[in-house]
Amino acid sequence: MDFQLSDDHRMLQDSLRGILTRHTGEALWPALVEAGVPAALLTEAEGGFDGSGAAVALIFEEMGRAGVALPLIPTMIAAAAFAQAGQPADEGASHAFADAEPGARYDRGVAISADGDCLTGRKTMVAGAEDAAAFLVTTADAMWRVEAGAAGLALRPYPMLDGQRGADLTLEGTPALRLGSLTDFAVPLARGVLAHSAYALGCITASVELTLDYLRTRKQFGQPLIAFQALAHRAADLAVEVEQARSAVVNLASHLDDEAPLRDRHLQACKVTVGRVARLVAEEAVQLHGGIGMTEEYALAGHVRRLLAADTAMGDADWHLDRFARGEPAWS
Amino acid sequence: MDMRFSPDELAFRDQVRAFLQDELDPGLARKVRLHQHLTKAEMEGWHEKLNARGWLAGNWPLEFGGAGWSAIQRHIFEEESARAHAPRVVPFGIAMLGPVLQKFGSPDQQDHWLPRILNGDDWWCQGYSEPGAGSDLAGLRCRAERQGDHYVVNGQKTWTTLGQHANMIFCLVRTSTEGKKQEGISFLLIDMTTPGVTVRPIVLLDGTAEVNEVFFDDVKVPVENLVGEENQGWTYAKYLLTHERTNIAGVGFATAALDNLRRIAGAQIHRGRPLAEDPLFASEIAAVEIELMAMSTTNLRMLSAAAQGQAPGIESSMLKIKGTQIRQRLDALTRRAYGGWAMALPVPGNEDPEDADEVLSATATWLNNRKLSIYGGSNEIQRGIIAGALAKG
Numbered sequence: 001m002d003f004q005l006s007d008d009h010r011m012l013q014d015s016l017r018g019i020l021t022r023h024t025g026e027a028l029w030p031a032l033v034e035a036g037v038p039a040a041l042l043t044e045a046e047g048g049f050d051g052s053g054a055a056v057a058l059i060f061e062e063m064g065r066a067g068v069a070l071p072l073i074p075t076m077i078a079a080a081a082f083a084q085a086g087q088p089a090d091e092g093a094s095h096a097f098a099d100a101e102p103g104a105r106y107d108r109g110v111a112i113s114a115d116g117d118c119l120t121g122r123k124t125m126v127a128g129a130e131d132a133a134a135f136l137v138t139t140a141d142a143m144w145r146v147e148a149g150a151a152g153l154a155l156r157p158y159p160m161l162d163g164q165r166g167a168d169l170t171l172e173g174t175p176a177l178r179l180g181s182l183t184d185f186a187v188p189l190a191r192g193v194l195a196h197s198a199y200a201l202g203c204i205t206a207s208v209e210l211t212l213d214y215l216r217t218r219k220q221f222g223q224p225l226i227a228f229q230a231l232a233h234r235a236a237d238l239a240v241e242v243e244q245a246r247s248a249v250v251n252l253a254s255h256l257d258d259e260a261p262l263r264d265r266h267l268q269a270c271k272v273t274v275g276r277v278a279r280l281v282a283e284e285a286v287q288l289h290g291g292i293g294m295t296e297e298y299a300l301a302g303h304v305r306r307l308l309a310a311d312t313a314m315g316d317a318d319w320h321l322d323r324f325a326r327g328e329p330a331w332s
Numbered sequence: 333m334d335m336r337f338s339p340d341e342l343a344f345r346d347q348v349r350a351f352l353q354d355e356l357d358p359g360l361a362r363k364v365r366l367h368q369h370l371t372k373a374e375m376e377g378w379h380e381k382l383n384a385r386g387w388l389a390g391n392w393p394l395e396f397g398g399a400g401w402s403a404i405q406r407h408i409f410e411e412e413s414a415r416a417h418a419p420r421v422v423p424f425g426i427a428m429l430g431p432v433l434q435k436f437g438s439p440d441q442q443d444h445w446l447p448r449i450l451n452g453d454d455w456w457c458q459g460y461s462e463p464g465a466g467s468d469l470a471g472l473r474c475r476a477e478r479q480g481d482h483y484v485v486n487g488q489k490t491w492t493t494l495g496q497h498a499n500m501i502f503c504l505v506r507t508s509t510e511g512k513k514q515e516g517i518s519f520l521l522i523d524m525t526t527p528g529v530t531v532r533p534i535v536l537l538d539g540t541a542e543v544n545e546v547f548f549d550d551v552k553v554p555v556e557n558l559v560g561e562e563n564q565g566w567t568y569a570k571y572l573l574t575h576e577r578t579n580i581a582g583v584g585f586a587t588a589a590l591d592n593l594r595r596i597a598g599a600q601i602h603r604g605r606p607l608a609e610d611p612l613f614a615s616e617i618a619a620v621e622i623e624l625m626a627m628s629t630t631n632l633r634m635l636s637a638a639a640q641g642q643a644p645g646i647e648s649s650m651l652k653i654k655g656t657q658i659r660q661r662l663d664a665l666t667r668r669a670y671g672g673w674a675m676a677l678p679v680p681g682n683e684d685p686e687d688a689d690e691v692l693s694a695t696a697t698w699l700n701n702r703k704l705s706i707y708g709g710s711n712e713i714q715r716g717i718i719a720g721a722l723a724k725g
Contacts, residue, residue, distance in 0.1 A: 232719035247629035269622040325618035
């Protein structure tokens with residue numbers, strides 16, 4: 001048993017940390033592509049060079065810690081799905097994953113349907129839609145590829161909760177390529193859930209560190225806040241829950257390549273644990289800070305929004321808990 | 333990153349499973365599963381079987397007659413034992429006193445007491461808490477005065493688990509009232525058959541008396557029963573507490589309790605269907621199971637870090653809080669699973685409702701396991717320890 005990073009992964013972590021401190025904004029994506037980060041998220045068969053659970057987890061934890069808002073997760077899911085379906089790789093391109101539907105919570109195929117090789121309907125909260133070379137689109141039970149600029153495809157872009165830009169998609173008889181059934185793509189989807197969870201773990205860690213720094217330095221009634229038992233015990237509980245969230249991410253990362261029932265249980269458990277802890281940390285970090293924790297100029301602000309967003313991505317804690325309790329697979 | 337056990341560890345696990353299969357009596361396992369209190373003979377019998385296999389003291393090094401297991405091996409043994417509903421090894425001699433004598437005892441004390449622990453010649457109990465010294469243990473007042481080649485002990489200990497079976501007690505006693513309160517404490521081994529020792533049972537919520545009060549009235553203790561140096565007992569006590577907290581997560585106990593809960597929820601009927609199929613109840617079970625899946629890995633991560641030589645910090649406090657929360661949640665769900673049947677009163681006697689020993693055990697376990705978040709440093713004490721470390725950054 002060994003929970004340490006391998007030498008390769010440690011080097012990857014170091015180089016990623018360097019990039020995330022040196023580059024921001026427009027310059028970040030090319031720097032990540034140049035450093036091979038998107039390729040590290042894919043297996044050799046998918047045109048990358050790693051794609052292991054450990055690599056996905058460490059990359060997105062760093063991204064979450066740094067608070068980077070990039071469509072790297074949908075790009076990874078789509079690239080893996082396209083590769084699996086035998087589509088040629090499109091290096092350096094970003095892709096979008098059109099999954100959520102308006103008014104349907106986490107159900108699929110409510111607002112969209114297929115007719116032969118054409119899709120008609122709506123998708124919402126599609127991260128990175130404006131820059132996407134292609135869209136990975138879900139319907140009730142299938143996965144599709146839609147090219148950017150395809151006939152009948154319209155975008156209505158807007159900013160989203162996690163700092164990314166997203167869009168509503170309207171499809172009217174839009175030509176699409178059916179890649180397979182949803183369950184055929186369980187592995188790319190599981191890697192997506194792992195990425196969202198690890199990203200949330202990074203936000204969780206950063207938020208708790210900010211909160212602890214504040215409790216140590218902010219004085220009231222002549223004492224640092226951490227000296228007050230009511231606050232100290234809540235901080236201790238947060239520290240315990242951070243370990244639970246980390247363990248849940250480790251569990252999914254370690255079972256990514258296992259047979260479906262075991263992988264799905266860890267996937268659901270991971271999403272439930274991380275989603276629950278993310279919401280808890282968002283609430284507690286603000287409360288333990290007090291008023292300053294509600295201000296836009298303080299560093300916590302973006303993390304709080306990203307923590308809420310993370311639970312919502314690809315099915316929230318309630319949705320996955322329900323399926324876990326019923327013994328249902330992760331996707332169907 | 334690799335979460336799998338090594339081939340050697342898997343082989344060890346198979347040995348443990350085979351041992352439990354061969355040696356554990358099903359009737360005894362059923363009593364353990366139902367959390368029924370075991371007799372002294374039953375506990376001693378299990379110790380004897382383990383000792384014959386060389387497995388009684390997994391935590392002791394080979395030179396003292398222990399099994400010399402790694403932290404991972406101890407974890408495997410504890411998990412497998414709990415899942416098979418084997419009796420737990422009574423911790424007072426093996427897990428608590430043994431390591432203290434090995435670290436701080438004289439060669440004479442080691443030669444005399446350690447084999448007696450393994451052979452079951454002595455039954456040890458722990459004299460730490462007092463009526464006025466619970467969480468604030470260093471405030472203890474039970475006094476030992478040196479008179480020639482004896483100490484004379486006067487005072488009271490409480491919450492002495494299984495003290496009714498014991499012939500020996502290791503005690504923290506006050507030998508000085510000068511300086512800081514931690515600096516006047518000594519670690520003394522007391523023969524409970526000495527005149528002046530009185531043991532009185534404390535009946536708990538579940539109707540049983542597994543804990544006791546122990547009174548000392550001019551009890552003469554030979555000076556050679558002092559462990560280490562006079563007034564250094566607090567150091568030894570803290571060392572002992574770190575050992576008390578191994579297996580603090582109780583993953584095996586929680587897994588066994590979850591299996592039990594699933595079985596019960598599968599048998600009890602709710603709206604004409606098994607309770608396990610009720611979405612509300614099923615999601616409560618699922619939520620605890622998911623917590624347990626994460627904690628199990630938290631436990632392994634911390635064991636693995638310890639095995640690689642990282643100094644233990646606040647990990648045991650974290651595991652104690654989460655582990656006891658999970659077990660108490662499982663106890664609560666198990667009791668609720670019985671519905672109205674759980675009105676049965678768990679008291680010893682022959683007036684039980686028909687077929688009710690399972691449901692009686694559910695309530696008795698709920699009542700008894702309130703102790704989990706209180707003993708070994710209450711969960712609030714653990715939060716204080718964690719926050720103390722967080723405050724330093």
